[in-house]
Amino acid sequence: MSIIEDLVIASRTLAEHGVIDSYGHASVRSETDAERYLMPRAIAPELVTEDDILEFDLDSKPIDGRGRAVYNERFIHGEIYKLRPDVKAIVHNHSPAVVPFSCTEAELRPIFHMSAFIGLGVPTWDIRDAQEGTDLLVRTPLLGESLARTLGRFPAALMRGHGSVVVGESLQIAVGRTIYLEQNARMQFQAVLLSAPSGRIVFMDDKEVAANVAWQEYGRAWNLWKTRWTARLNAEKAAAQGAKWPYDSASNEGQ
Numbered sequence: 001m002s003i004i005e006d007l008v009i010a011s012r013t014l015a016e017h018g019v020i021d022s023y024g025h026a027s028v029r030s031e032t033d034a035e036r037y038l039m040p041r042a043i044a045p046e047l048v049t050e051d052d053i054l055e056f057d058l059d060s061k062p063i064d065g066r067g068r069a070v071y072n073e074r075f076i077h078g079e080i081y082k083l084r085p086d087v088k089a090i091v092h093n094h095s096p097a098v099v100p101f102s103c104t105e106a107e108l109r110p111i112f113h114m115s116a117f118i119g120l121g122v123p124t125w126d127i128r129d130a131q132e133g134t135d136l137l138v139r140t141p142l143l144g145e146s147l148a149r150t151l152g153r154f155p156a157a158l159m160r161g162h163g164s165v166v167v168g169e170s171l172q173i174a175v176g177r178t179i180y181l182e183q184n185a186r187m188q189f190q191a192v193l194l195s196a197p198s199g200r201i202v203f204m205d206d207k208e209v210a211a212n213v214a215w216q217e218y219g220r221a222w223n224l225w226k227t228r229w230t231a232r233l234n235a236e237k238a239a240a241q242g243a244k245w246p247y248d249s250a251s252n253e254g255q
């Protein structure tokens with residue numbers, strides 16, 4: 001299966017889990033040129049097909065845009081790929097349970113073993129520190145670089161009042177982390193309510209975090225998502241080809 005097919009499946013899976021809405025996006029570094037990355041054209045992730053995938057250089061210019069609109073916030077991806085050679089995939093999301101942690105003093109911490117990577121550190125980036133009066137969107141290389149610098153060596157960064165960016169050594173890790181970041185945020189919020197009035201919550205400690213992230217690649221989950229979406233996408237393709245029949249025969253009548 002190609003990296004393009006994987007990116008389609010990643011986009012569909014993230015949308016299905018409600019961690020990206022119409023405006024989030026996933027990307028993957030090119031396997032043949034580390035100075036390029038692949039990302040869909042500007043389209044809701046739930047609608048992405050292989051034909052929508054474009055290639056970009058690390059300045060986030062499309063190599064061959066085919067006249068298609070591209071995401072305003074593509075600079076998030078290009079600037080992180082520049083600063084982090086280890087990163088092979090990126091998800092930018094507006095994951096709803098995560099946003100409150102981006103604009104309060106509540107610190108997101110690993111409460112759940114599938115989200116252990118949070119224990120490596122998840123800094124918060126406030127766009128206002130880079131530029132005042134923005135619409136909170138990362139519309140320029142300067143803002144993308146500022147975010148990338150705050151992300152630093154960490155697996156994710158929160159974006160104040162906006163969402164987060166999650167990175168990984170592979171597409172499956174970036175997707176898995178994004179889904180479990182949302183789950184951890186929801187569980188932590190629930191634990192805060194349940195733990196009142198003592199407020200005592202037992203989080204994973206550093207040793208537990210290290211023991212988990214050493215092997216956690218979300219492989220079984222990725223296999224499930226691929227299996228499910230490969231079948232659905234094949235059905236979509238078959239339906240699209242079937243739909244052409246009456247159209248084709250109608251056009252042949254005129255010859």
Ligand SMILES: [Zn+2]
Pocket residue numbers: 023024073092093094137162163
């Ligand atoms: Zn955004």
